[in-house]
Amino acid sequence: MAAQVQSNVTAPDTQVRRSPAEDEPPPRDACGVFGIYGAGVDAARITYFGLYALQHRGQESAGIATSDGEQMRFYKQMGLVSQVFTEDVLRQLEGHIACGHNRYSTTGGSRPENAQPVFWDGDPSTGSRPTGAGPAGSGEALGRIFVAHNGNLVNSHLLRRRLEERGATFRTTTDSEVIAALIATAPGQTWAERVVASMPRMIGSFSLVMLTRHQLIGARDPLGNRPLCIGRRDHAWLLASESCALDTVGAQFYREVEPGEVVVIDEHGVSSHRAPVDTSRRALCLFEYIYIARPDSVIDNRLVQEARYKMGRELAREHPVDADLVIGVPMGAIPAAHGYAEESNLPYRDGLVHNRYIHRTFIQPDASMRRASARLKYNPLPEVLMGKRVVVVDDSIVRGTTQEQIAGMLRRAGAREVHLRICRRRSSTRASWV
Secondary structure (H helix, E strand, O other): OOOOOEEEEOOOOOOOOOOOOOOOOOOOOOOEEEEOOOOOOOOOHHHHHHHHHHHHHOOOOOEEEEEOOEEEEEEEEEOOOOHHHHHHHHHHHOOOEEEEEEOOOOOOOHHHOOOEEEEEEEEOOOOOOOOOOOOOOOOOOEEEEEEEEEEEEEEHHHHHHHHHOOOOOOOOHHHHHHHHHHHOOOOOOOHHHHHHHHHHHOOOOEEEEOOOOOEEEEOOOOOOOOOOEEEEEOOEEEEEOOOHHHHHHOOOEEEOOOOEEEEEEEOEEEEEOOOOOOOOOOOOHHHHHHHHOOOOOOOOOHHHHHHHHHHOOOOHOOOOOOOOEEEEEOOOOOHHHHHHHHHOOOOOOOOOEEEEOOOHHHOOOOOHHHHHHHHHHHHOOOOHHHOOOOEEEEOOOOHHHHHHHHHHHHHHOOOOOEEEEEEOOOOEEEEEEE
């Protein structure tokens, strides 16, 4: 049975009414967002490959919304990009504008209705009706807006409560839908004006890629906490969480979206708008460099691979150890391990084999599942480790499940000593099993 792509005419009206406190979703701020605007391009297909390149940022669900200038269509489901989108689905997602999303989650709110992009219908230009149910009073409704969000609002409960007091009814339990509702009901004659007007009310981290009938819009929080960049491919413009997605679809990195900036892409090209927010303090997420981003991405004008290598060298200077060899925990810690080995004048060896089909273990909702996944994720090489004093460089500790499993694996494989070194951008952690 063919999958049904939903359009702006057939969008479901089923609404999930839950208190924000019910089944509270934890912060989920490592999602991937992607968008493209280009006359004559197959926007959905390019977005598919862009999301595929950003799969490391979220593995819970995927979605794409498109517009051909008249009709808007969307499709989203639980699962990986390759599982969600078939050839039949992509053919139905017609249009030269698209936005897409990969979702990351932990224990709460893992439901199909929370998949993104989320949508909201815009109010008349007076911004007086929170539900956006149709024309009322003066002004003309702007239509529907789809929002793909990477980040986490810390004041989403307050915003949601105020919108509900004004008559809004939410379909999901996400802060992303709160953002969509806030923008759709903000004052302004254009979508750009409404996004600019909404940004001072959104407290937290966010990179947004938004689709309207005629435009692709991007926005980044005032701290620049979540990454967002602009790319160019022939006559098309693109937005992506990381530059690696631009490389995958044959686009060139143009620049990063500045903190507090709103960019609008339409038939006239790219225009920039500044929100009335304080951008004097910058706070790019530390985990982008040490864990989340792909090593071939450029973030804040730094190649992630090189940043991780330099972190490893600094880690060796801060926490040296008398050992025989250095190994890295695949895959994110490999560059740091190389840096540690070079700075320490120790040989680097591959001591762990990574099962590429096991995804990040700390997103598993159950402790027993996390332990099982960690055991399946790596396999030690006894011939490399037997009788050796080993320095193990890892990029981060979230719950510690993986490090506990790795230490046991290495000892059972014959390592005489195991010295754990955790790499961070400005600080580091050490532990030893002797």
